[in-house]
Amino acid sequence: MRGVLLNALRFVATKWPIVALLVFVNLSVLALIWVSLDNSRRQHQDRAEITSRNTNRLVAQSIAGDIDRIDLALLTTIDEIGRLRQASPKLEPGTLTPFLTRLQGRLPMADSVRLAGPDGVVIDGSGGVPAGINIVDRDYFAKLRDKAATGLVISQPILGRVSNKWVLIFARRVDLADGGFGGIVFAPVTIDWFEQKFNGLEVGVGGTVVMRGDASRDFDLLARVPHAGYVGQTKVSDTFRARITAKPEGDTYQAAAGADGIHRTFSYRPIANYPLITLVGLATEDYVGEWRKEAAKLAGLAGAFLLVTVFSGIGLLRTWRTLERRTEELARSNADLEQFAYVASHDLQSPLRNISGYAQLLARRYKGRLDEDADEFIDYIVGGAQHMSAMIPDLLNYARASTAPQVLSEVKLDDILQSVQTNLGSTIAAAGAEITVGPLPTVRAEPRQVESLFQNLIENALTYHPPDRKARISITAEPGSTGMWRFAVADNGIGIESQYFDKIFGVFQRLEPNRFPGGTGIGLALCRRIVTRFGGTIWVESKPDIGTTFFFTLQDAKVEEQKD
Incomplete structure (x- = not known):
C-alpha cells in the first residue's frame, strides 16, 4: 500500500507542470470569456443609452415641429381676424369658416381650428361647429382671458366637447383694437395623434414612449x-421629480417604471421651449436578451473547450504515464541487453578460442594425413570460429553505440584520422593504398565513436577494392547546412548497385562475401548508428566499377559554443 501511494505521489509530482498548464489555460480562457461578456454587456448598455437618446431627440423634434405649425396657424388666424375687423368690427358666425377650413387642411395633427368669443361661445371653426358649445369654464380660456400677452397656452388633457375624445388644446388670446379681450383661437389635438406617432418608433417589445408636462405642470401625463x-395624472416618484428638476436640459438613467415595474434605460428631454418633456425607455430585458444569446454561445464554446482540454489533458497524462513506463522498460531492456552483450562477449570468447585452437591443432597435425574433404572441413571450422570471434566485439560496439550515455566534447578530426591511419597501418600498407586527407574541422561528438566511424568507412574501402587497381581513398569536409559539416569518404573500389544503397546499412548485410571475405556485416550499420546518435545523416553515392562515396554530417563545435 505504501509503495502504491509513493508511486502515485511521484507521478503527481512529475506531472504537476502539465496539470498547472491545463488549469492556467482553462482559467485564462474563462477569464477572457468573462471579460468579453462583461464588455459585451457594457456595449449593449451603451447602445441602449445611445438609441434611447437618439430616438427621444427625434420624438421631441417631431412634436416641437407639430406645435410650431399649430402656433403659426393660430397667429395667422389672429392676423386674419384683425384684418377682417378693420372692415367690420363685429364678426358674424361663419365668416372665418372657409379660411379656417383651408388652414386646418394643412394641419393633419389638429382636429380643427376654432374661434371662441369673449363670452366663451365657439362662434366659428374649420368645417363648421355645432351650436351651443361654450368653453368659458375651461382653464386655458380663463388663463388667456385674465392675463394679456400670455402667449401660447397648452391645456391639461381634457375630454373634447365636440369630438368627445381626450385632447390637448393649443390656444392663443385674440386682442381687440383697444387691447381688450376679444376671445381665443384654439386647435385641439387628440391624444391618439401623439400615441400613433409613438407607435411608429422602434423601441422594442418592452419599450415605452411618454410625453408629460414639465415641473411647471407637475409632470402631468399627456x-x-x-x-x-x-x-x-401627476403621480411620479420623488426620485423622478428630483432628477428632472436638477437637470431639466435632459439626461439618461436606468430605473424601474412605476407604471408597469419594467426596468428600462430612460432618456428624457424638453420639447423645445414648450412646458413639455418626452421620455423614451428601452427595456433592459430586450437588449440583455440579445446579450444572453451571445453569452450562451460563448458559454457553450467555453464548456466545449473546457471538456476538450480536460479530456485531452487526461489522455495526455495517461499517454505520458504509458510512455514513462515504456521508457523505463526500454531502459531496463537496454541495460539487460548491454549486460548480455558484455556477458556474451566474455562467455562466448572462451569456447570459441577452444574451438579455434583445437581446430587449428587438428589442421597442423592431420592436414594431408586425412582425405581432402577432412582438410576442407577443418578449414571451415577454423574460418567460422575466427569469423565468430570477430563478430562478437563488433556486436558489442554496435550495442554500445546506442546504449552508452552521451558525453559530447570537441573532437579534432585531424587527430582522429592520424589515429585511424596508425591503427590500420598494416592493412593500408598491405593493400598499397593511397589515402588523401583534406583540411578537417573540429566537431561536437564522442572521440571513440568518431574514430570508429572513420575506421569502419576506410576499412570498408580497403576491403571492397579490386586487386588489379591501386586503392585510392580521399577524405574531405565542407560546410553544410546551418551548424553542420558535410564529410565525404570516397574510394575507387568496386562500387555498389543503386538498389543496395539502403540494404548495406543493415546489420549483417554484406555484398559479395565470397569474393571479399573478412568483414562481419556490422561496420556500416554501426556507422549509421553513430552518425544518427550525433544528430547527423549518412548516405551513399556510387557507380559500379568506378567507386563509392559515403557522405555524412556532424555538428560543428562552434555551434555549441554559441549556445553556451
Whole structure:
C-alpha cells in the first residue's frame, strides 16, 4: 500500500507542470470569456443609452415641429381676424369658416381650428361647429382671458366637447383694437395623434414612449405607449421629480417604471421651449436578451473547450504515464541487453578460442594425413570460429553505440584520422593504398565513436577494392547546412548497385562475401548508428566499377559554443 501511494505521489509530482498548464489555460480562457461578456454587456448598455437618446431627440423634434405649425396657424388666424375687423368690427358666425377650413387642411395633427368669443361661445371653426358649445369654464380660456400677452397656452388633457375624445388644446388670446379681450383661437389635438406617432418608433417589445408636462405642470401625463395610467395624472416618484428638476436640459438613467415595474434605460428631454418633456425607455430585458444569446454561445464554446482540454489533458497524462513506463522498460531492456552483450562477449570468447585452437591443432597435425574433404572441413571450422570471434566485439560496439550515455566534447578530426591511419597501418600498407586527407574541422561528438566511424568507412574501402587497381581513398569536409559539416569518404573500389544503397546499412548485410571475405556485416550499420546518435545523416553515392562515396554530417563545435 505504501509503495502504491509513493508511486502515485511521484507521478503527481512529475506531472504537476502539465496539470498547472491545463488549469492556467482553462482559467485564462474563462477569464477572457468573462471579460468579453462583461464588455459585451457594457456595449449593449451603451447602445441602449445611445438609441434611447437618439430616438427621444427625434420624438421631441417631431412634436416641437407639430406645435410650431399649430402656433403659426393660430397667429395667422389672429392676423386674419384683425384684418377682417378693420372692415367690420363685429364678426358674424361663419365668416372665418372657409379660411379656417383651408388652414386646418394643412394641419393633419389638429382636429380643427376654432374661434371662441369673449363670452366663451365657439362662434366659428374649420368645417363648421355645432351650436351651443361654450368653453368659458375651461382653464386655458380663463388663463388667456385674465392675463394679456400670455402667449401660447397648452391645456391639461381634457375630454373634447365636440369630438368627445381626450385632447390637448393649443390656444392663443385674440386682442381687440383697444387691447381688450376679444376671445381665443384654439386647435385641439387628440391624444391618439401623439400615441400613433409613438407607435411608429422602434423601441422594442418592452419599450415605452411618454410625453408629460414639465415641473411647471407637475409632470402631468399627456400620452404614453403602451397605455399605463390615465392621462392627466401627476403621480411620479420623488426620485423622478428630483432628477428632472436638477437637470431639466435632459439626461439618461436606468430605473424601474412605476407604471408597469419594467426596468428600462430612460432618456428624457424638453420639447423645445414648450412646458413639455418626452421620455423614451428601452427595456433592459430586450437588449440583455440579445446579450444572453451571445453569452450562451460563448458559454457553450467555453464548456466545449473546457471538456476538450480536460479530456485531452487526461489522455495526455495517461499517454505520458504509458510512455514513462515504456521508457523505463526500454531502459531496463537496454541495460539487460548491454549486460548480455558484455556477458556474451566474455562467455562466448572462451569456447570459441577452444574451438579455434583445437581446430587449428587438428589442421597442423592431420592436414594431408586425412582425405581432402577432412582438410576442407577443418578449414571451415577454423574460418567460422575466427569469423565468430570477430563478430562478437563488433556486436558489442554496435550495442554500445546506442546504449552508452552521451558525453559530447570537441573532437579534432585531424587527430582522429592520424589515429585511424596508425591503427590500420598494416592493412593500408598491405593493400598499397593511397589515402588523401583534406583540411578537417573540429566537431561536437564522442572521440571513440568518431574514430570508429572513420575506421569502419576506410576499412570498408580497403576491403571492397579490386586487386588489379591501386586503392585510392580521399577524405574531405565542407560546410553544410546551418551548424553542420558535410564529410565525404570516397574510394575507387568496386562500387555498389543503386538498389543496395539502403540494404548495406543493415546489420549483417554484406555484398559479395565470397569474393571479399573478412568483414562481419556490422561496420556500416554501426556507422549509421553513430552518425544518427550525433544528430547527423549518412548516405551513399556510387557507380559500379568506378567507386563509392559515403557522405555524412556532424555538428560543428562552434555551434555549441554559441549556445553556451
